[in-house]
Amino acid sequence: MAATVIDGRAVAQRVRDVVRAGVQEWVRGGGGQPGLATILVGEDPASAVYVAAKQRACAEAGIAGFDHRLPADATQEEVAALIETLNADPAVAGILLQLPTPVPLDGTALTALIDPSKDVDGLTPISAGLLAQGSPGLRPCTPSGVMELLRVHDVVLRGAEAVVVGRSNLVGKPMAALLLAAHATVTLCHSRTADLAAACARADVLVAAAGRPRMIRGEWVKPGAAVIDVGMNRLPEGLVGDVDFEPAARRAALITPVPGGVGPMTIAMLLANTLQAARAQRAAVASAPWT
Numbered sequence: 001m002a003a004t005v006i007d008g009r010a011v012a013q014r015v016r017d018v019v020r021a022g023v024q025e026w027v028r029g030g031g032g033q034p035g036l037a038t039i040l041v042g043e044d045p046a047s048a049v050y051v052a053a054k055q056r057a058c059a060e061a062g063i064a065g066f067d068h069r070l071p072a073d074a075t076q077e078e079v080a081a082l083i084e085t086l087n088a089d090p091a092v093a094g095i096l097l098q099l100p101t102p103v104p105l106d107g108t109a110l111t112a113l114i115d116p117s118k119d120v121d122g123l124t125p126i127s128a129g130l131l132a133q134g135s136p137g138l139r140p141c142t143p144s145g146v147m148e149l150l151r152v153h154d155v156v157l158r159g160a161e162a163v164v165v166g167r168s169n170l171v172g173k174p175m176a177a178l179l180l181a182a183h184a185t186v187t188l189c190h191s192r193t194a195d196l197a198a199a200c201a202r203a204d205v206l207v208a209a210a211g212r213p214r215m216i217r218g219e220w221v222k223p224g225a226a227v228i229d230v231g232m233n234r235l236p237e238g239l240v241g242d243v244d245f246e247p248a249a250r251r252a253a254l255i256t257p258v259p260g261g262v263g264p265m266t267i268a269m270l271l272a273n274t275l276q277a278a279r280a281q282r283a284a285v286a287s288a289p290w291t
């Protein structure tokens with residue numbers, strides 16, 4: 001079997017087009033331009049590249065970008081004060097603290113300070129709790145991007161065996177929760193899973209998010225499976241995923257490449273979350289008892 005290779009760039013572009021049209025409609029309707037504030041602490045080159053890409057994507061989508069930069073020696077209190085200012089700013093619909101933050105800052109504690117209604121990365125404890133409960137809320141961008149890839153490719157999730165490799169708060173856990181909410185039967189694997197090959201071999205939908213280059217071997221893939229590779233591993237020969245692509249593609253029905261699969265979806269879903277946050281904030285204000 002030769003798998004269909006998912007074109008993540010094309011799907012992401014469609015999401016971005018829908019968001020741009022949604023922003024235009026929102027502004028025409030008097031909603032005010034949605035704003036996304038990014039916070040970058042320090043000068044890590046990879047983080048700077050990510051933040052710049054997010055700011056560019058905002059501009060293309062008609063979202064106002066607020067690009068906050070703090071020096072690497074900024075204190076926990078200084079970053080916290082900026083987050084509190086942005087929480088209170090009505091021009092800011094979404095706030096993103098670029099992780100990881102430099103040592104000795106506590107990025108998890110700082111993220112938790114973001115107003116959950118502006119948590120466009122979906123990483124605050126409130127957002128994680130809402131997802132765990134199956135309640136509406138802002139979802140982490142990479143797992144939502146995976147769900148969008150599965151949706152546009154008509155992958156049946158109801159009753160499917162879904163296996164997620166990796167249990168981080170950023171990817172693996174929210175990925176498992178989203179698949180569960182879509183009625184898949186979910187197995188969440190990690191570094192202490194006893195027989196990873198056997199778990200993967202059961203998967204109708206296999207999501208790899210371990211950060212281990214080509215760890216998922218072709219023979220572990222169930223014939224006809226949908227294989228989604230979240231991994232991004234920089235090797236001397238270039239960027240590679242967690243899945244050994246060629247042999248896996250011979251068994252899978254559907255597979256994402258690296259690069260050009262999941263990666264482009266993350267920023268697209270960030271834009272979608274920012275528009276969703278702007279809409280929800282306005283609805284919340286409109287329904288507040290004192291208005």
Ligand code: NAP
Nearest residue numbers: 142166167168171190191209210211230231232262263266
């Ligand atoms: P992470 O925080 O390092 O988590 C990795 C997870 O994989 C952990 O739960 C770990 O298990 C598990 N793991 C590690 N080695 C394993 C093994 N040999 N067998 C089974 N499980 C193993 O990484 P992350 O932030 O979730 O990111 C995962 C990958 O996705 C990375 O390559 C990252 O660059 C990529 N990523 C891509 C995007 C994108 O936009 N495409 C976004 C985010 C992340 P334990 O919990 O037991 O340690």
